[in-house]
Amino acid sequence: NKNKFPLTLDSLMYFFVALINNPYYIAIKKQLHRVYKCLFINPIRNGKNLASYFKNNGQEVYALIEIDKIKDLLKSKILTDEKEEFSPNIYTKYFFNVDQVLESGIAFDCIIPGCESGVEVCDYLCHKFGLDGNNYATTDYRRNKYVMQEQLKLNGLAYAKSKLVNLAAYKKITPADLTGFSFPIILKPATGTGTKDVYFCYNIEDINARLAQVEYGATNWTFSKTTHFVIQEFIQGTEYALDFVVHRNKSYIIVVSKYFKNFKVENRFLTTESVFLSPDNTEFSQLIEYGKKVLKTLGVSNGAAHLEFISNGENHCLIDIGARMRGGGDPWFYSKVYSIGLMEAIYDKYINNGRNLKNNVLLKYGIHIALNTSKSGIFRGLTSNEKKRLAQLPLLKELTLYPKLNQPYKKTTDLLTSIGVATIIGEVKKEVSKTAREIHIILKNHIGDWYENIPSDIDHCK
Template identity: 25%
Template sequence: MKQYVALVDVYSSGNFLPQYFRDAGFSLIHVQSTPELMPSMLGPNLSEFEHNLAFNDNAEEIVQRLREFNVVAVIAGQEPGVPFADYLSEQLQLSTSNGSAGSRARRDKFEMINKVAAAGLLTARQIKSSDPQQLLAWVEASHVFPCVIKPLSSASTDGVSICHNVEDVKRACEEVISNLDIFGLANTEILCQSYLKGPEYIVDTVSRDGQAYVCGIWRYVKREISGGKNIYDRDVLIAPDSAEANVLVDYIVQALKALGINNGPAHSEVILTEAGPALVEVGARLNGNMEPRFHDISLGGNQAQLTYLAYCDGEAFKANYAGKRYQKLKEACVINTDTTLQGEVTGFNDSAIQLIEALPSVHKLSVKYKAGKLMKKTVDLLSSPLRVFLVSESQRSIDEDYEQIRQNKDHVYVIR
């Protein structure tokens, strides 16, 4: 009997999922948690799916449609689809469902931190409110400057600001409330957290029945710019058996358990403070920097393929991956460049692109803006104009190429 996998909200890196299920002989259904596709992110290639089911304020209708097929897994393709994937998989009584009871804490950052703190893990102190004055009163009474202001349920550092004084808090709150998040949803409340000092890391995992495989651990290098924006610069792969990796993995395994992410991928961000690791947030989805071949070369596997295996061949996953960690096969780095350029993209400088692509450690260059788009000064991950994947036997080669990329990044686009 034909078997189907339903992918909910396949945006951005979620587009790497379909190929692994299709290659294994599964048919695909795409489910939209919104009536129309979200325009703010790269959407799904609907030609890869036999059916596309769009939610129109009737969740039961989607459940009934899915019951017409032999659906063996329902998986979130991107952050907005997490609650709906939880609900649908639960309604279909799939053994790989994370259940809907914990869905809110897997999306709402305030509830997420509360749940992890309730499990006895170190976290930031926090408050949420729709009233900036209430946040200001809490910050001043609690003596938590610097503090962090952010939306409750966005991603990619969207709307995140580090605040050092009262004026910073006022400005950051106004920015959150007056803008939609990257998923096109209104920000009705603001999250304020104490600032966690220390290096920040990515810990990527895939789980089956509560047993996690660590796909990769990357150290963030960020730079704080004017306006309290802490922008991405690069992610650097660390050794899986290092002392810092051991501490981070122990913490994240407990955090995943607290949040009920027992099945599927997770992209966690953690700061290693003097008191120990403390969670920034967890996304129950693929890493946004997912690039399968790059990860295969540097890590010996990739999160998208492992997600397929965890859902559709659980015994093989548990036998070969559960409780284990990636291999560091090569030195690796992902650069998200910044820019101060602003204006309409009218074209591209092929010589600058070719120069970057010819650097010894460059695996892939992703040019994010298309001709006709408006480029703005980088304030978050979404406004980064270039993503460059670097891999090499030598860290020195990567460091040298990084400097060359920094020197040439602003020559790639023609702006007017």
């Protein structure tokens, strides 16, 4: 009503002052401009990239690096220089043990695992700070590969038959220990990661020979001590990986990929190629819904989760789960092939209260190649001809070779001994497949001829 409230300069000023002093307006403004305090637990590799993403988007990032647990890894060069691995310039502050975090007096807004080694501590600290996290009482469901399969079994889901071996009490596996198993058999650390010390055993002699090589109590890649191994049945089928982001028990599918393996290297479980597929394809609907059941069964209620399945038609069996962001490869890759990237989805869960989370859609076709080598050698660099041929591949978006010039490299036996990665992105499936084959051929002198067993063919992947 213009008569009661004339639009004068004074009335507009009165309205403006009343607005900016309104408690609801103040609360909304604080929320919009709020800087979150985000603690990352052992952020290496992709976890470090995730922390950088949070920082680049205006958040305050901290890191807990359990340095006492990883001294052995640094000494053995499994991890490289501390500064290179953890990039201290990213963080507002470093902590080196859990007590320092608890005594810091900082009111963290979110706590996020930076890799598999951060999962258990993350669960514990989320519990202590009263933050969104996964139940600390059920961490073993997600970390211990024997307990994981037993939990699936107890809840009526498909499981891989498993037997736990305590290395402290180990003498020799006998035929009686393997009642109900048939060869080949998988041997793996109970709390391992990255395919480290995972073996394919054809007979009982293989099992005993591998166990005899294990150093009891050695620090593994999860920064824990190796005390138990799991003997597990080998399940054949097609291997898929699903990546979810879970917000307060509601799961969103972000990535669907199919794995191809290289059987010529020592560790036949190494993924050689990951082909990225469309989550909205009805072909994967049943697998995705089954993945959601697994998440609930294993107690994943918040955060990122990476699940690996063996599938045979309509039957699916979980092989492993990581309650953290997917490792391996360039994390920026996902935002180039999907409508929302994996890091963006994780960021939205913690910073935007999951407001923008939704099931993902494939925009372009993509293949991620792990450059595993079937031989050891000295890296002499790429020849001018190799560089020229690679430069002629327009769909090759990234090629990273890890060895330094004139430095030795090892035969690939696990995730950390791959000599490089390549990513291919394009709009035509046939051209993406063709580019993958070309990369294998061009780099034959560096990686060997194992690529002949890899189809590099996504024409059949919808």
